[in-house]
Amino acid sequence: MSIPAAFDYHPAKSVDEAIALLQQYGDEAKVLAGGHSLLPTMKLRLAQPTHLVDLGRISGLSYIKEEGGAIAVGALTTYNTLEHSELLRRHYAIFAEGIAQIGDQQVRNRGTIGGSVAHSDPAGDMPGIVLALKADILVQGPGGVRTIKIDDFFTGMFETALHPDEIITEIRFPMPAARTGSAYTKLANKASHYAIVGCAAVIALGNDGVCTAASVVTTGASIKATRDSGVESALVGKKLDEAAIASAAEHAAEGLELVEDIHGSKAYRAEMAKVLTRRAILKALEHI
Structure with missing residues:
Protein backbone atom coordinates (compact mmCIF):
# COMPACT_ATOMS: atom_id res chain seq x y z
CA MET A 1 0.00 0.00 0.00
CA SER A 2 1.66 3.27 -1.12
CA ILE A 3 -1.27 5.68 -0.81
CA PRO A 4 -2.08 7.17 2.61
CA ALA A 5 -5.56 6.99 4.08
CA ALA A 6 -7.75 10.07 3.57
CA PHE A 7 -7.05 13.05 5.82
CA ASP A 8 -7.92 16.75 6.19
CA TYR A 9 -5.02 19.17 5.79
CA HIS A 10 -4.61 22.18 8.11
CA PRO A 11 -1.74 24.62 7.36
CA ALA A 12 -1.16 26.45 10.66
CA LYS A 13 0.18 30.00 10.48
CA SER A 14 1.28 30.28 14.11
CA VAL A 15 2.23 28.08 17.05
CA ASP A 16 -0.98 29.07 18.84
CA GLU A 17 -3.08 28.08 15.82
CA ALA A 18 -1.30 24.72 15.59
CA ILE A 19 -1.95 24.05 19.27
CA ALA A 20 -5.62 25.00 18.89
CA LEU A 21 -5.97 22.58 15.97
CA LEU A 22 -4.33 19.80 17.99
CA GLN A 23 -6.69 20.51 20.87
CA GLN A 24 -9.66 20.40 18.51
CA TYR A 25 -8.80 17.12 16.81
CA GLY A 26 -6.96 15.31 19.61
CA ASP A 27 -5.64 11.84 18.84
CA GLU A 28 -6.99 12.05 15.28
CA ALA A 29 -4.33 14.65 14.38
CA LYS A 30 -0.64 14.42 13.54
CA VAL A 31 1.88 17.23 13.19
CA LEU A 32 3.70 17.65 9.86
CA ALA A 33 7.08 19.39 9.89
CA GLY A 34 9.38 18.38 7.01
CA GLY A 35 7.45 15.16 6.40
CA HIS A 36 10.40 12.85 5.76
CA SER A 37 9.54 10.73 8.83
CA LEU A 38 5.74 10.93 8.97
CA LEU A 39 4.76 10.69 5.30
CA PRO A 40 6.46 7.32 4.62
CA THR A 41 4.64 5.78 7.59
CA MET A 42 1.38 7.26 6.32
CA LYS A 43 1.97 5.74 2.88
CA LEU A 44 2.45 2.36 4.54
CA ARG A 45 -0.63 3.09 6.69
CA LEU A 46 1.38 2.55 9.84
CA ALA A 47 0.06 5.99 10.76
CA GLN A 48 -3.45 6.99 9.69
CA PRO A 49 -4.25 10.45 11.03
CA THR A 50 -7.54 11.92 9.85
CA HIS A 51 -6.15 15.46 10.35
CA LEU A 52 -2.69 16.73 9.42
CA VAL A 53 -1.49 19.97 11.04
CA ASP A 54 1.30 21.47 8.91
CA LEU A 55 3.86 23.65 10.73
CA GLY A 56 5.74 24.59 7.57
CA ARG A 57 4.22 28.08 7.30
CA ILE A 58 5.06 29.11 10.86
CA SER A 59 7.88 31.67 10.91
CA GLY A 60 10.48 31.93 13.63
CA LEU A 61 11.10 28.23 14.29
CA SER A 62 14.20 27.82 12.12
CA TYR A 63 17.43 29.09 13.69
CA ILE A 64 20.73 28.10 15.30
CA LYS A 65 22.16 30.46 17.90
CA GLU A 66 24.33 30.56 21.00
CA GLU A 67 22.27 31.67 23.96
CA GLY A 68 22.61 31.40 27.73
CA GLY A 69 25.50 28.96 27.68
CA ALA A 70 23.75 26.65 25.22
CA ILE A 71 23.17 26.21 21.50
CA ALA A 72 19.49 26.81 20.74
CA VAL A 73 18.05 25.19 17.61
CA GLY A 74 14.56 25.91 16.31
CA ALA A 75 12.37 22.87 15.76
CA LEU A 76 11.89 23.55 12.05
CA THR A 77 15.61 23.81 11.31
CA THR A 78 16.40 21.44 8.45
CA TYR A 79 19.08 18.78 8.43
CA ASN A 80 20.89 20.65 5.67
CA THR A 81 21.08 23.80 7.78
CA LEU A 82 22.33 21.81 10.77
CA GLU A 83 24.94 20.02 8.69
CA HIS A 84 26.49 23.25 7.42
CA SER A 85 26.22 25.36 10.59
CA GLU A 86 29.65 26.74 11.53
CA LEU A 87 28.53 27.07 15.16
CA LEU A 88 27.62 23.39 15.38
CA ARG A 89 30.70 22.27 13.46
CA ARG A 90 32.89 24.21 15.88
CA HIS A 91 31.46 22.52 18.97
CA TYR A 92 29.91 19.21 17.89
CA ALA A 93 31.34 17.27 14.94
CA ILE A 94 28.57 14.72 15.43
CA PHE A 95 26.09 16.93 13.55
CA ALA A 96 27.98 17.19 10.27
CA GLU A 97 29.10 13.54 10.38
CA GLY A 98 25.77 12.16 11.52
CA ILE A 99 23.54 14.18 9.22
CA ALA A 100 25.67 13.30 6.19
CA GLN A 101 24.50 9.70 6.79
CA ILE A 102 20.78 10.58 6.82
CA GLY A 103 18.85 9.69 3.66
CA ASP A 104 19.80 11.67 0.57
CA GLN A 105 20.09 15.39 -0.21
CA GLN A 106 16.34 15.75 -0.80
CA VAL A 107 15.60 14.28 2.62
CA ARG A 108 18.20 16.54 4.25
CA ASN A 109 16.72 19.59 2.54
CA ARG A 110 13.22 18.88 3.90
CA GLY A 111 13.63 16.89 7.11
CA THR A 112 13.69 18.86 10.37
CA ILE A 113 15.28 18.21 13.73
CA GLY A 114 12.00 18.72 15.59
CA GLY A 115 10.07 16.40 13.31
CA SER A 116 12.60 13.59 13.65
CA VAL A 117 12.82 13.90 17.43
CA ALA A 118 9.02 14.00 17.81
CA HIS A 119 8.64 10.96 15.53
CA SER A 120 10.90 8.85 17.79
CA ASP A 121 11.74 6.28 15.13
CA PRO A 122 14.04 3.73 16.81
CA ALA A 123 15.99 3.43 13.55
CA GLY A 124 16.27 7.20 13.13
CA ASP A 125 19.60 8.93 13.63
CA MET A 126 18.63 12.25 15.19
CA PRO A 127 17.03 10.79 18.35
CA GLY A 128 20.34 9.10 19.18
CA ILE A 129 22.33 12.26 18.51
CA VAL A 130 20.19 14.54 20.70
CA LEU A 131 20.13 11.91 23.46
CA ALA A 132 23.92 11.61 23.42
CA LEU A 133 24.26 15.40 23.57
CA LYS A 134 21.92 15.56 26.60
CA ALA A 135 19.63 18.13 25.02
CA ASP A 136 16.63 19.84 26.57
CA ILE A 137 13.40 19.75 24.55
CA LEU A 138 11.24 22.88 24.77
CA VAL A 139 7.59 22.20 23.99
CA GLN A 140 4.55 24.45 23.87
CA GLY A 141 0.94 23.55 24.54
CA PRO A 142 -2.24 25.11 25.93
CA GLY A 143 -0.57 25.52 29.32
CA GLY A 144 2.44 27.38 27.93
CA VAL A 145 6.06 26.31 27.48
CA ARG A 146 7.72 23.48 29.40
CA THR A 147 11.11 21.78 29.20
CA ILE A 148 11.52 18.02 28.93
CA LYS A 149 14.89 16.48 29.76
CA ILE A 150 16.01 14.30 26.88
CA ASP A 151 16.42 11.24 29.12
CA ASP A 152 12.68 11.48 29.83
CA PHE A 153 11.57 12.25 26.27
CA PHE A 154 11.70 8.98 24.31
CA THR A 155 9.25 6.56 25.90
CA GLY A 156 8.93 3.82 23.25
CA MET A 157 8.70 3.00 19.57
CA PHE A 158 7.23 6.13 17.92
CA GLU A 159 6.27 7.31 21.42
CA THR A 160 7.43 10.36 23.38
CA ALA A 161 6.56 12.41 26.46
CA LEU A 162 4.84 15.00 24.23
CA HIS A 163 1.18 15.54 25.01
CA PRO A 164 -1.20 15.27 22.02
CA ASP A 165 -1.76 19.05 22.03
CA GLU A 166 1.92 20.05 22.30
CA ILE A 167 4.58 20.78 19.69
CA ILE A 168 8.35 21.03 19.96
CA THR A 169 9.51 24.63 19.51
CA GLU A 170 13.21 24.43 20.37
CA ILE A 171 16.01 22.01 21.23
CA ARG A 172 18.84 23.27 23.44
CA PHE A 173 22.28 21.68 23.56
CA PRO A 174 24.70 22.43 26.41
CA MET A 175 28.02 23.91 25.35
CA PRO A 176 30.66 21.17 25.53
CA ALA A 177 33.46 21.19 28.05
CA ALA A 178 37.01 21.67 26.80
CA ARG A 179 38.54 18.58 25.18
CA THR A 180 35.20 17.07 24.16
Whole structure:
Protein backbone atom coordinates (compact mmCIF):
# COMPACT_ATOMS: atom_id res chain seq x y z
CA MET A 1 0.00 0.00 0.00
CA SER A 2 1.66 3.27 -1.12
CA ILE A 3 -1.27 5.68 -0.81
CA PRO A 4 -2.08 7.17 2.61
CA ALA A 5 -5.56 6.99 4.08
CA ALA A 6 -7.75 10.07 3.57
CA PHE A 7 -7.05 13.05 5.82
CA ASP A 8 -7.92 16.75 6.19
CA TYR A 9 -5.02 19.17 5.79
CA HIS A 10 -4.61 22.18 8.11
CA PRO A 11 -1.74 24.62 7.36
CA ALA A 12 -1.16 26.45 10.66
CA LYS A 13 0.18 30.00 10.48
CA SER A 14 1.28 30.28 14.11
CA VAL A 15 2.23 28.08 17.05
CA ASP A 16 -0.98 29.07 18.84
CA GLU A 17 -3.08 28.08 15.82
CA ALA A 18 -1.30 24.72 15.59
CA ILE A 19 -1.95 24.05 19.27
CA ALA A 20 -5.62 25.00 18.89
CA LEU A 21 -5.97 22.58 15.97
CA LEU A 22 -4.33 19.80 17.99
CA GLN A 23 -6.69 20.51 20.87
CA GLN A 24 -9.66 20.40 18.51
CA TYR A 25 -8.80 17.12 16.81
CA GLY A 26 -6.96 15.31 19.61
CA ASP A 27 -5.64 11.84 18.84
CA GLU A 28 -6.99 12.05 15.28
CA ALA A 29 -4.33 14.65 14.38
CA LYS A 30 -0.64 14.42 13.54
CA VAL A 31 1.88 17.23 13.19
CA LEU A 32 3.70 17.65 9.86
CA ALA A 33 7.08 19.39 9.89
CA GLY A 34 9.38 18.38 7.01
CA GLY A 35 7.45 15.16 6.40
CA HIS A 36 10.40 12.85 5.76
CA SER A 37 9.54 10.73 8.83
CA LEU A 38 5.74 10.93 8.97
CA LEU A 39 4.76 10.69 5.30
CA PRO A 40 6.46 7.32 4.62
CA THR A 41 4.64 5.78 7.59
CA MET A 42 1.38 7.26 6.32
CA LYS A 43 1.97 5.74 2.88
CA LEU A 44 2.45 2.36 4.54
CA ARG A 45 -0.63 3.09 6.69
CA LEU A 46 1.38 2.55 9.84
CA ALA A 47 0.06 5.99 10.76
CA GLN A 48 -3.45 6.99 9.69
CA PRO A 49 -4.25 10.45 11.03
CA THR A 50 -7.54 11.92 9.85
CA HIS A 51 -6.15 15.46 10.35
CA LEU A 52 -2.69 16.73 9.42
CA VAL A 53 -1.49 19.97 11.04
CA ASP A 54 1.30 21.47 8.91
CA LEU A 55 3.86 23.65 10.73
CA GLY A 56 5.74 24.59 7.57
CA ARG A 57 4.22 28.08 7.30
CA ILE A 58 5.06 29.11 10.86
CA SER A 59 7.88 31.67 10.91
CA GLY A 60 10.48 31.93 13.63
CA LEU A 61 11.10 28.23 14.29
CA SER A 62 14.20 27.82 12.12
CA TYR A 63 17.43 29.09 13.69
CA ILE A 64 20.73 28.10 15.30
CA LYS A 65 22.16 30.46 17.90
CA GLU A 66 24.33 30.56 21.00
CA GLU A 67 22.27 31.67 23.96
CA GLY A 68 22.61 31.40 27.73
CA GLY A 69 25.50 28.96 27.68
CA ALA A 70 23.75 26.65 25.22
CA ILE A 71 23.17 26.21 21.50
CA ALA A 72 19.49 26.81 20.74
CA VAL A 73 18.05 25.19 17.61
CA GLY A 74 14.56 25.91 16.31
CA ALA A 75 12.37 22.87 15.76
CA LEU A 76 11.89 23.55 12.05
CA THR A 77 15.61 23.81 11.31
CA THR A 78 16.40 21.44 8.45
CA TYR A 79 19.08 18.78 8.43
CA ASN A 80 20.89 20.65 5.67
CA THR A 81 21.08 23.80 7.78
CA LEU A 82 22.33 21.81 10.77
CA GLU A 83 24.94 20.02 8.69
CA HIS A 84 26.49 23.25 7.42
CA SER A 85 26.22 25.36 10.59
CA GLU A 86 29.65 26.74 11.53
CA LEU A 87 28.53 27.07 15.16
CA LEU A 88 27.62 23.39 15.38
CA ARG A 89 30.70 22.27 13.46
CA ARG A 90 32.89 24.21 15.88
CA HIS A 91 31.46 22.52 18.97
CA TYR A 92 29.91 19.21 17.89
CA ALA A 93 31.34 17.27 14.94
CA ILE A 94 28.57 14.72 15.43
CA PHE A 95 26.09 16.93 13.55
CA ALA A 96 27.98 17.19 10.27
CA GLU A 97 29.10 13.54 10.38
CA GLY A 98 25.77 12.16 11.52
CA ILE A 99 23.54 14.18 9.22
CA ALA A 100 25.67 13.30 6.19
CA GLN A 101 24.50 9.70 6.79
CA ILE A 102 20.78 10.58 6.82
CA GLY A 103 18.85 9.69 3.66
CA ASP A 104 19.80 11.67 0.57
CA GLN A 105 20.09 15.39 -0.21
CA GLN A 106 16.34 15.75 -0.80
CA VAL A 107 15.60 14.28 2.62
CA ARG A 108 18.20 16.54 4.25
CA ASN A 109 16.72 19.59 2.54
CA ARG A 110 13.22 18.88 3.90
CA GLY A 111 13.63 16.89 7.11
CA THR A 112 13.69 18.86 10.37
CA ILE A 113 15.28 18.21 13.73
CA GLY A 114 12.00 18.72 15.59
CA GLY A 115 10.07 16.40 13.31
CA SER A 116 12.60 13.59 13.65
CA VAL A 117 12.82 13.90 17.43
CA ALA A 118 9.02 14.00 17.81
CA HIS A 119 8.64 10.96 15.53
CA SER A 120 10.90 8.85 17.79
CA ASP A 121 11.74 6.28 15.13
CA PRO A 122 14.04 3.73 16.81
CA ALA A 123 15.99 3.43 13.55
CA GLY A 124 16.27 7.20 13.13
CA ASP A 125 19.60 8.93 13.63
CA MET A 126 18.63 12.25 15.19
CA PRO A 127 17.03 10.79 18.35
CA GLY A 128 20.34 9.10 19.18
CA ILE A 129 22.33 12.26 18.51
CA VAL A 130 20.19 14.54 20.70
CA LEU A 131 20.13 11.91 23.46
CA ALA A 132 23.92 11.61 23.42
CA LEU A 133 24.26 15.40 23.57
CA LYS A 134 21.92 15.56 26.60
CA ALA A 135 19.63 18.13 25.02
CA ASP A 136 16.63 19.84 26.57
CA ILE A 137 13.40 19.75 24.55
CA LEU A 138 11.24 22.88 24.77
CA VAL A 139 7.59 22.20 23.99
CA GLN A 140 4.55 24.45 23.87
CA GLY A 141 0.94 23.55 24.54
CA PRO A 142 -2.24 25.11 25.93
CA GLY A 143 -0.57 25.52 29.32
CA GLY A 144 2.44 27.38 27.93
CA VAL A 145 6.06 26.31 27.48
CA ARG A 146 7.72 23.48 29.40
CA THR A 147 11.11 21.78 29.20
CA ILE A 148 11.52 18.02 28.93
CA LYS A 149 14.89 16.48 29.76
CA ILE A 150 16.01 14.30 26.88
CA ASP A 151 16.42 11.24 29.12
CA ASP A 152 12.68 11.48 29.83
CA PHE A 153 11.57 12.25 26.27
CA PHE A 154 11.70 8.98 24.31
CA THR A 155 9.25 6.56 25.90
CA GLY A 156 8.93 3.82 23.25
CA MET A 157 8.70 3.00 19.57
CA PHE A 158 7.23 6.13 17.92
CA GLU A 159 6.27 7.31 21.42
CA THR A 160 7.43 10.36 23.38
CA ALA A 161 6.56 12.41 26.46
CA LEU A 162 4.84 15.00 24.23
CA HIS A 163 1.18 15.54 25.01
CA PRO A 164 -1.20 15.27 22.02
CA ASP A 165 -1.76 19.05 22.03
CA GLU A 166 1.92 20.05 22.30
CA ILE A 167 4.58 20.78 19.69
CA ILE A 168 8.35 21.03 19.96
CA THR A 169 9.51 24.63 19.51
CA GLU A 170 13.21 24.43 20.37
CA ILE A 171 16.01 22.01 21.23
CA ARG A 172 18.84 23.27 23.44
CA PHE A 173 22.28 21.68 23.56
CA PRO A 174 24.70 22.43 26.41
CA MET A 175 28.02 23.91 25.35
CA PRO A 176 30.66 21.17 25.53
CA ALA A 177 33.46 21.19 28.05
CA ALA A 178 37.01 21.67 26.80
CA ARG A 179 38.54 18.58 25.18
CA THR A 180 35.20 17.07 24.16
CA GLY A 181 34.71 15.07 20.96
CA SER A 182 31.62 13.54 19.41
CA ALA A 183 30.78 11.13 16.59
CA TYR A 184 28.03 8.98 15.11
CA THR A 185 28.48 5.67 13.29
CA LYS A 186 25.93 3.26 11.90
CA LEU A 187 25.25 0.18 9.84
CA ALA A 188 22.65 1.48 7.41
CA ASN A 189 19.91 -0.23 5.47
CA LYS A 190 21.07 0.19 1.86
CA ALA A 191 17.60 1.10 0.58
CA SER A 192 16.22 3.39 3.28
CA HIS A 193 19.48 4.57 4.93
CA TYR A 194 17.85 4.01 8.33
CA ALA A 195 20.07 2.51 11.03
CA ILE A 196 20.04 -1.25 11.45
CA VAL A 197 22.32 -0.40 14.36
CA GLY A 198 23.99 2.90 15.19
CA CYS A 199 25.97 4.54 17.96
CA ALA A 200 26.33 8.17 19.04
CA ALA A 201 29.23 8.98 21.37
CA VAL A 202 30.29 12.14 23.19
CA ILE A 203 33.58 11.84 25.09
CA ALA A 204 35.39 14.37 27.32
CA LEU A 205 38.99 14.02 28.49
CA GLY A 206 40.93 15.76 31.23
CA ASN A 207 44.34 17.26 30.60
CA ASP A 208 45.84 13.99 31.84
CA GLY A 209 44.01 12.03 29.13
CA VAL A 210 41.59 10.40 31.55
CA CYS A 211 37.94 10.25 30.48
CA THR A 212 35.94 12.68 32.62
CA ALA A 213 32.54 12.22 30.96
CA ALA A 214 30.98 9.86 28.43
CA SER A 215 27.59 9.79 26.76
CA VAL A 216 26.95 6.76 24.55
CA VAL A 217 23.66 5.91 22.82
CA THR A 218 22.59 2.96 20.67
CA THR A 219 20.06 3.39 17.85
CA GLY A 220 18.30 0.82 15.68
CA ALA A 221 18.83 -2.15 17.97
CA SER A 222 15.95 -1.55 20.37
CA ILE A 223 12.46 -0.03 20.55
CA LYS A 224 13.92 3.45 21.02
CA ALA A 225 17.22 5.29 21.11
CA THR A 226 18.76 4.15 24.39
CA ARG A 227 21.62 5.29 26.58
CA ASP A 228 24.32 2.64 27.13
CA SER A 229 25.05 3.33 30.79
CA GLY A 230 27.29 0.26 31.06
CA VAL A 231 29.59 1.59 28.36
CA GLU A 232 29.60 5.06 29.91
CA SER A 233 30.55 3.72 33.35
CA ALA A 234 33.32 1.60 31.86
CA LEU A 235 34.87 4.64 30.13
CA VAL A 236 34.80 7.29 32.87
CA GLY A 237 37.96 7.39 34.95
CA LYS A 238 40.01 5.45 32.41
CA LYS A 239 42.74 6.41 29.99
CA LEU A 240 41.14 5.49 26.70
CA ASP A 241 43.63 3.26 24.95
CA GLU A 242 42.52 0.55 22.52
CA ALA A 243 42.14 -2.04 25.27
CA ALA A 244 40.00 0.20 27.50
CA ILE A 245 37.74 1.16 24.60
CA ALA A 246 37.32 -2.44 23.44
CA SER A 247 36.51 -3.52 26.99
CA ALA A 248 33.92 -0.76 27.42
CA ALA A 249 32.31 -1.52 24.05
CA GLU A 250 31.59 -5.07 25.23
CA HIS A 251 28.88 -3.53 27.42
CA ALA A 252 27.01 -2.10 24.40
CA ALA A 253 23.32 -3.02 24.20
CA GLU A 254 23.37 -4.60 27.65
CA GLY A 255 19.86 -4.75 29.07
CA LEU A 256 18.22 -3.43 25.90
CA GLU A 257 14.94 -4.80 24.60
CA LEU A 258 16.46 -5.84 21.27
CA VAL A 259 14.40 -5.98 18.08
CA GLU A 260 14.58 -8.54 15.28
CA ASP A 261 13.55 -8.27 11.62
CA ILE A 262 14.65 -9.23 8.11
CA HIS A 263 17.65 -6.90 8.44
CA GLY A 264 19.14 -8.56 11.50
CA SER A 265 18.56 -10.91 14.40
CA LYS A 266 18.81 -9.84 18.03
CA ALA A 267 22.20 -11.55 18.31
CA TYR A 268 23.48 -9.82 15.17
CA ARG A 269 22.35 -6.41 16.41
CA ALA A 270 23.95 -7.02 19.81
CA GLU A 271 27.31 -7.84 18.19
CA MET A 272 27.12 -4.92 15.76
CA ALA A 273 26.33 -2.57 18.65
CA LYS A 274 29.70 -3.50 20.17
CA VAL A 275 31.53 -2.93 16.88
CA LEU A 276 29.87 0.42 16.18
CA THR A 277 30.28 1.62 19.76
CA ARG A 278 34.01 1.03 19.55
CA ARG A 279 34.17 2.89 16.22
CA ALA A 280 32.11 5.83 17.50
CA ILE A 281 34.30 6.25 20.59
CA LEU A 282 37.50 6.15 18.52
CA LYS A 283 36.08 8.67 16.07
CA ALA A 284 34.91 10.95 18.88
CA LEU A 285 38.45 10.94 20.29
CA GLU A 286 39.76 12.07 16.90
CA HIS A 287 37.68 15.25 17.25
CA ILE A 288 39.17 16.30 20.58
